[in-house]
Amino acid sequence: MAAETTAPPPSSSLPPPAAAAAPRHPRLSGFGQLDAxxxxxxxxxAELLEKIQKLKQEVQNWRSNVETQVRTCQNELQGLKKGLDSEVEQLKxxxxxxxxxxQEEKGNLPAQITNSETSNNDTEQALQTQxxxxxxxxxxxxEEQTATQP
Structure with a gap:
């Protein structure tokens, strides 16, 4: 369009068919440049759209892989949690x-102490006897030694 404003007006000395042909040619070359x-x-x-579609596909694949890994980790964690819960219950x-x-031993302790005291008394008596x-x-x-001495 800039070519149209800078082109000189057709002169009257040129024949009309030549004048009409000259302005059309620059106009057509402008369209050719525009077409190019x-x-x-x-x-x-098209290249950009293709790249975008490839990137979009890569992101979808990546996301799918991440989701798969997350599910796998969640399943492993659930298994570990169940195992730990089972172990905790067993420990409880x-x-x-x-x-x-x-508690049972605490209840038996006074009887054991009494038995031990009785046993100690018996042992003491046996020792005293000895x-x-x-x-x-x-x-x-x-006395024998004293009696045998002169």
């Missing part, structure tokens, strides 16, 4: 059994 630009833009647009049962055993027997033996032995 449109084709270039169209091909660039074992702790209850230990508590019960401790000590007395040793004293008697020692005293007798001393």
């Amino acid at each position: 630009s449109v084709k270039e833009l169209t091909s660039s647009q 049962l074992e702790m209850e059994e230990i508590r019960s055993a401790i 000590v007395q027997a040793l004293k008697v033996d020692t005293d007798a032995s001393m």
Whole structure:
């Protein structure tokens, strides 16, 4: 369009058919340049659309892979959680059994102490008897030695 405004007006000395042909030629070459630009833009647009579609497909594939990995991790975590829950329940049962055993032992403790005291008393009496027997033996032995001495 800039070519139209800068083109000189047709002179009257030129024949009308030549004057009409001259302005048409620059106008056609402008359309040719415009056509070439449109084709270039169209091909660039097609390339860009193709790149965008490829990128879009890559993003979809990436997202699908990530979702698969997330599901796999979630399943693994759920399995681990179930295993831990089971172990915790087992530990709770074992702790209850230990508590019960401790309570039972606490209940038996006074009886054991009494039995132990009785056993200690019996042991003490046996020891005292042995000590007395040793004293008697020692005293007798001393008397013999004194009697045998001149």
